[in-house]
Amino acid sequence: MVSACSIAGSDSGGGAGIQADVKTFTALEVFGLTVITAVTAQNTREVRGTWMLPPEAVRTQIETVADEFAIGAWKTGMLGNAANVRAVAEALPDGAMLVIDPVMVSTSGHRLLDEDAIADLVGLLIPRAGVVTPNLPEAEVLAGMRVRTHDDMAEAGRRILDLGAGAVVVKGGHLTGDAAIDVLVDRDGTAEVSGRRYPYSVHGSGCCFSAALAAYLARGMDARGAFAAAREFIDTAIERAVGGPGTLRIVNPGGTNVRWR
Incomplete structure (x- = not known):
């Protein structure tokens, strides 16, 4: 049985975080395991509250699932604070295939990672990552530079790669233009995938x-193969995003055309 584990926060609206990750794993026929770092009260428009779990709870969840399951990949999303970043670094099995989504701020502008946790993320987790997937604001923080062009994206990716990651995908959704372009940087160079930019915002696309x-x-x-396949998957998910009551849509990883009444 192929398994993957998400280490992230719970999204009560079901469009991002742990809930989005498990839906995505299921859509791709991977058994989803979870380690919850925080409970949030949110919908597609706002985060009304965040409650962090203690680091002992995060550490014990990781150790417990690792003791029984052969986990093919781990991904981190919202870690919240330095204590939980350190707990993940301590408990994560040696040699784990790790994808880091360096979640720092929600789409609605709510801060999801304390500033004093960034140094621990850079020093303890990114050097162990197979792939890091920052959006443009996150890439600017991690790379220490402004990112305004596709060339900037590649340079930011190289700087983050120098932190020890195996590969970096800089997501270009925050740039303007008709095409949405993501840039992968690894030891062999760079690769780009572009696709249509849709005329609406989505909630949970980065998590998915x-x-x-x-x-x-x-x-x-x-x-590289996973990057291309994941980009094709998310393009389809955004195209078929579920219409919500606000200005944002919820990404629908399974591709089912659901409409809210």
Whole structure:
């Protein structure tokens, strides 16, 4: 049985975080395991509250699932604070295939990673990552530079790669233009995937993309193959996104055309 584990926060709205990751794993026929780092009260428009779990709870969850399951890939999402970053670094099995989605701020602007946790993320987890998947604001923080062009994306990716990651995917969704372009940087150079930019915003696309990447890695793909497959998956998910009551849509990883009444 192919398994993958998400280490992330719970999204009560079901569109991002642990819930989105498990839906994505299921859609890609991977058994989803979870380690919950935080409970949030949120919907597609706002985060009303966040409650962090203690690091002992995070550590024990990781150790417990690792004791029984052969986990092909792990992914991190919202870690929240330095204590939980350190707990993940301590408990994660040696040699684990790790995808890091460096979640720092929600789509609605709510901070999801304390500033003093960034140094631990850089020093303890990124050097162990098979792939890191920052969006443009996250890439700017990790690379220490402004990212405004596709060339900037590649340079930011190289700087993050120098932190010890195996590969970096800089997501270009925050750039303007008709095409949405993501850039992968690894030891062999760079690769780009572009696709249509849709005229609406989505909630949970970053979580779904990194979960899909982890699922494909768990199924035995290399980083470049998993990147291309995950990008195709998320493009389809965004195209078929579920219409919500607000300005945002919820990404629908399974591709079922559901409409809210």
